[in-house]
Amino acid sequence: MPIPLIIGAAAAAAGLYGAKKGISGALDHQAAKKTNSESEAIVREANQKVETRRESTNQSLEQYGQRKLRAFNGVIADFILTFEQLKNVEIVKSPELEKLTEQDFSQNPLTGLRQDYQALKDAGLGLGAGLSGGAALAFGAYNGTMLLATASTGTAISTLGGVAATNATLAWLGGGSLAAGGYGMAGGMIVLGGIVAGPALAVFGHILGNKGEQALNTALGNLEQAKTLRTESNIIADKLTAIGDVTKLADNTFSTISSHLRNAVHSLKKTIASQGTDFSSFSNEDKEVTYRTVKFAQLIKAMIDTPILDEQGNLVLSTQKRIKEIAVMAADQA
Template identity: 65%
Template sequence: MPIPLIIGAGAVAAGLYGAAKGTSGAIDQNKAKNINNDARSSVELANQKLDEIREATNKTLEGYGQRKLRSFNGVISDFIDTFQKIKNVDLKQSAELDKLNAGDFSNKTLPNLKKDYKALQDAGLGLGAGISGGAALAFGAYNGTMLLATATTGTAISSLSGVAATNATLAWLGGGAISAGGYGMAGGMMVLGGVVAGPALAIFGHILGNKGEEALNIANSNMEQARTICDQANLMGDKLKAITEVTSLANTTFSNVSSRLRHAVSELKKVIDSEGVDFGNYSDQSKATVFKAVKFAQLLKAMIDTPILDKDGNLILSTQKRIVDVSEVASGEKSSLDSIDK
């Protein structure tokens, strides 16, 4: 008679153990679900914040590109038309311009400005026209002269757009998140951060249908991946903010130099009206007016020739200093620029 009791007791113990394991498994499954949801939410939030920063960077670069174009269609065109009316200009008379390597202005800087402007006109972007999207993005990010130098009639802007389309950074900046058909966070990280994360919302292991303990392990692994992606997104966001900061500085400086050149050209027109077009007959004050206009045209050319990003889409670290140098020369705080023609 005792044997059945022992067997019954074993069955009860086994039942209790099974119930305990079942409860534990259910708890693990619930924990796994919560962890996985938290991981997914953190990645979604990181992706959302990064996309907001991307849009801000894209907007800033496009705005700078559009400002460059306006300068060609406005103050640069006006300067070229006015300056070329003056005959026998001798820029060597200005010690200040010598510091800016202005000796090359007539045979190098001025022809290049004319060539760039002609390329824009050939592309149908004469007075009153504008650019947007990939072309503006490329024009803001890169050396404008470089982009236009090899353009043939009618192809300049398509070439600019092509740069934006083929450069991964610009394609991502202009294309946006995965949901919008762009490179998404993973593409941006690959370009700017040097790291590759799988598609933000497709990296997680599945927990449904797994045993409780196994599901919990998978969920914890998912959380670690999510933390890595969020760290990478923060790093990438910082790089985008740095690009935005330098581009904003360039935009402000470019605007300031353009304004100074515009005023100088206005004064130059007055000199021509009062003293004619022969530089040799100008008063010292009028010659100084010519020198000033050339100085600001030279500085604006230096800004056009200063790219924000390198060919791989990374911020050029020396650009910020160069922009500050241009600003200081324009305001008279600094006498010269080093290697202005680079």
């Protein structure tokens, strides 16, 4: 008679084991669903953080690019037309400019600014013209040499917008994704600072597979990948913030110097109206007016020649220091 008892006991044990596995499987499914929801929340937050910083940085660069163009079509053009009226000017020999020349600035701002302005006109961006979003972005990010001309021939590029379109970082900043390849977030990470994105995320709102244990393992893997994405996204956001901060500093500094140059050109016009165009006959006071105008023109040229990003789309680390030095010089002359 013991055999039926043994069989019954075995069946009962199997039933209990099955019930336990069923309960365990249901709990695993529930845990997997909760874990996937957590992963999705992490990814959404990371994407939103980067997107917000991207939009802000893009706006700052475009604003700076537009400001530089307005200066070329305004105060810079006015300086060129006014200063080139003067005769017998020996600005480069004046001790008044020693501080600037020691800082490696051009000794003849008229020539450099005239070349830049001509290049802009050759590119179809002369008086009355504006910049598209991509062109403004590129004009804000790069210096004059990188955008406007080659050092040897002075040939202007055909379109500033093309520069933005062919640079992965600027394309991502301008559009939020990399159109050529559709990398999206991962592409942005690879572009900005050479960060290598982790494996493609597989975060799902439903449970994968039929087994609760398998679903839970998959969900835990998703969570780890989501956390990796969050870490990389924080780095990207910090890089974007750094670019934006330097751009805003450049924009404010450029605006201040433009105002100083505008006032100085106005004073120079009054000097020419009353004293004529022969610099050698100017009084010391009138020569000082000319010197001061040239100094601000040099500082404007220095700002134009200072890039925010390099050709690979990385922040130029020396730019912030250089802009601050230019700002101090402008304050000394104001």
